Amino acid sequence: MSQSLHFVVSSSRSPNLTLPNRSYLKLSPPPSNLRFPVTFVRRPISASSSDVDSNSPSKVLVSDNGKGGVLPATSPEYVPPPSDSSSIDVDAVTEADLKENGFRSTRRTKLVCTIGPATCGFEQLEALAVGGMNVARINMCHGSREWHRRVIERVRRLNEEKGFAVAIMMDTEGSEIHMGELGGAPSAKAEDGEIWTFSVRAFDSPRPERTINVNYDGFAEDVKVGDELLVDGGMVRFDVIEKIGPDVKCRCTDPGLLLPRANLTFWRDGSLVRERNAMLPTISSKDWLDIDFGIAEGVDFIAISFVKSAEVIKHLKSYIAARSRDSDIAVIAKIESIDSLKNLEEIIQASDGAMVARGDLGAQIPLEQVPSAQQRIVQLCRHLNKPVIVASQLLESMIEYPTPTRAEVADVSEAVRQRADALMLSGESAMGLFPEKALAVLRSVSVRIEKWWREEKRHEAMELPDIASSFSDSISEQICNSAAKMANNLAVDALFVYTKTGHMASLLSRCRPDCPIFAFTSTTSVRRRLNLQWGLIPFRLSFSDDMESNLNRTFSLLKARGMIKSGDLVIAVSDMLQSIQVMNVP
Ligand SMILES: Nc1ncnc2c1ncn2[C@@H]1O[C@H](COP(=O)(O)OP(=O)(O)O)[C@@H](O)[C@H]1O
Ligand SMILES: C=C(OP(=O)(O)O)C(=O)O
Numbered sequence: 001m002s003q004s005l006h007f008v009v010s011s012s013r014s015p016n017l018t019l020p021n022r023s024y025l026k027l028s029p030p031p032s033n034l035r036f037p038v039t040f041v042r043r044p045i046s047a048s049s050s051d052v053d054s055n056s057p058s059k060v061l062v063s064d065n066g067k068g069g070v071l072p073a074t075s076p077e078y079v080p081p082p083s084d085s086s087s088i089d090v091d092a093v094t095e096a097d098l099k100e101n102g103f104r105s106t107r108r109t110k111l112v113c114t115i116g117p118a119t120c121g122f123e124q125l126e127a128l129a130v131g132g133m134n135v136a137r138i139n140m141c142h143g144s145r146e147w148h149r150r151v152i153e154r155v156r157r158l159n160e161e162k163g164f165a166v167a168i169m170m171d172t173e174g175s176e177i178h179m180g181e182l183g184g185a186p187s188a189k190a191e192d193g194e195i196w197t198f199s200v201r202a203f204d205s206p207r208p209e210r211t212i213n214v215n216y217d218g219f220a221e222d223v224k225v226g227d228e229l230l231v232d233g234g235m236v237r238f239d240v241i242e243k244i245g246p247d248v249k250c251r252c253t254d255p256g257l258l259l260p261r262a263n264l265t266f267w268r269d270g271s272l273v274r275e276r277n278a279m280l281p282t283i284s285s286k287d288w289l290d291i292d293f294g295i296a297e298g299v300d301f302i303a304i305s306f307v308k309s310a311e312v313i314k315h316l317k318s319y320i321a322a323r324s325r326d327s328d329i330a331v332i333a334k335i336e337s338i339d340s341l342k343n344l345e346e347i348i349q350a351s352d353g354a355m356v357a358r359g360d361l362g363a364q365i366p367l368e369q370v371p372s373a374q375q376r377i378v379q380l381c382r383h384l385n386k387p388v389i390v391a392s393q394l395l396e397s398m399i400e401y402p403t404p405t406r407a408e409v410a411d412v413s414e415a416v417r418q419r420a421d422a423l424m425l426s427g428e429s430a431m432g433l434f435p436e437k438a439l440a441v442l443r444s445v446s447v448r449i450e451k452w453w454r455e456e457k458r459h460e461a462m463e464l465p466d467i468a469s470s471f472s473d474s475i476s477e478q479i480c481n482s483a484a485k486m487a488n489n490l491a492v493d494a495l496f497v498y499t500k501t502g503h504m505a506s507l508l509s510r511c512r513p514d515c516p517i518f519a520f521t522s523t524t525s526v527r528r529r530l531n532l533q534w535g536l537i538p539f540r541l542s543f544s545d546d547m548e549s550n551l552n553r554t555f556s557l558l559k560a561r562g563m564i565k566s567g568d569l570v571i572a573v574s575d576m577l578q579s580i581q582v583m584n585v586p
């Protein structure tokens with residue numbers, strides 16, 4: 001059976017348009033001069049595309065025999081066609097994935113990799129991109145600006161030469177209290193019962209034995225004898241036993257390895273001590289210099305550590321808007337402090353996205369409260385239509401071992417099941433022994449859990465609240481909600497969205513539909529930014545206000561590359577023409 005359908009939700013959108021009433025939103029009958037004959041064919045989800053991974057980047061590529069490795073989906077020699085106004089930009093890995101596995105099995109959860117000494121080379125970065133890295137994160141806590149500049153350059157070159165759209169996220173150091181450099185040593189071992197001195201004094205090299213420099217001047221004033229000092233949220237513990245001027249003497253109670261620049265917190269009667277250190281600025285003077293660096297380098301995201309209030313986010317956004325030409329750097333609020341949990345909704349509202357920074361969060365609130373905080377942050381971000389990253393210790397054991405613990409796989413699964421936009425690797429990719437394998441685990445677990453969720457239809461009946469702030473936005477939101485619902489009900493192969501700013505694409509992503517979302521946008525920076533959002537496959541394509549010609553061009557370009565085929569069922573929406581169109585690819 002086939003029949004013709006055509007949904008058009010009225011005409012074009014203009015910011016100044018005042019809409020008379022809601023009857024404006026209507027489904028028009030098929031016009032007699034229907035130029036898009038729409039054939040609607042019902043078919044089962046599994047009819048055409050395989051949900052099973054084959055030899056693709058989505059396959060489980062990690063083996064614990066020590067030999068397993070990432071099998072690149074494409075040859076490293078791949079050179080994408082030159083981009084001009086008549087072409088479409090998509091990376092080789094996505095292209096191969098779509099061709100080999102069909103739309104259904106594309107990965108929806110995005111992957112962020114922290115770049116460090118283990119992954120900063122061009123080939124290493126390329127291996128990560130081939131392995132599915134969507135965003136490269138540089139952490140300004142470590143390394144020099146010159147080091148970070150070279151990483152950014154390599155990622156940019158990779159994008160240009162190989163057609164990737166890997167975005168760059170710069171993460172600020174923030175005013176955290178941390179240890180100094182250990183005089184060049186990679187680590188220092190603290191044994192049970194040993195007395196160590198923590199001091200704001202700077203020491204000459206070589207560092208005196210059992211002495212640690214602390215970066216915060218008020219340290220000795222804030223701590224009290226009897227406090228507990230936690231290194232890296234409890235990897236090593238000390239009791240404060242004596243204060244002598246700037247020096248704080250501590251006895252080790254939980255032995256372990258001290259790493260350079262490890263984070264320090266102190267606890268009194270079971271709670272985090274918040275004295276003068278609570279007054280430290282969220283963005284330090286060093287952070288402002290790093291932010292200037294990030295703006296000059298044109299990074300895509302700036303993640304702000306230890307956010308306490310929405311004000312700091314608003315302040316930074318206006319700073320960026322005044323300095324960055326296109327002001328298109330997105331600001332990500334890292335939720336990792338008690339204050340950020342208190343002001344969560346307004347912080348997320350003010351930001352362009354959030355990160356559940358579980359490392360420091362778990363050092364600021366009792367560990368057993370971290371999972372519920374994570375769930376709350378992920379849900380709130382989805383309600384407010386902000387991308388959310390779940391970060392820290394997802395595969396911590398893979399810093400040293402080629403295979404994850406079962407508990408780590410369960411943790412990754414839970415984040416995917418919560419439908420977070422993105423998962424992040426920290427030490428696993430920055431300085432671990434198996435960065436590509438860790439990425440492959442995130443990839444295969446994501447694909448498998450997403451598939452499970454679709455099969456089981458584990459849609460929690462999440463009623464998304466209305467978030468539009470204008471009637472025009474409300475139309476976009478309703479169109480996207482309806483289009484996503486239709487896409488599920490009709491089991492379409494893909495949603496297409498033509499979007500200039502990316503807003504409509506994010507509204508579709510927010511619905512977490514069963515099919516992938518092909519997001520067509522005319523600028524490379526928007527394309528890169530969309531790479532952080534759940535379910536979006538961003539393409540760069542120059543398009544016009546004429547949806548008919550956009551669709552025809554897209555179909556022929558994608559067909560020529562073998563990424564779609566005649567008969568695929570597609571729903572298209574756009575932010576120029578507020579419409580929902582259902583059609584088979586001609
Ligand atoms: N640019 C870098 N240079 C050197 N080491 C780095 C760099 N980035 C990250 N690392 C290493 O990887 C570890 C994990 O990274 P991350 O989680 O981002 O930092 P942190 O542990 O300080 O919060 C760091 O502790 C550090 O040892
Ligand atoms: C991601 C985090 O921040 P950073 O790695 O910068 O400490 C965290 O604390 O979990």
Ligand SMILES: [K+]
Pocket residue numbers: 139140141171172173174305
């Ligand atoms: K940081």
Ligand SMILES: [Mg+2]
Pocket residue numbers: 305336357359360
């Ligand atoms: Mg942190």
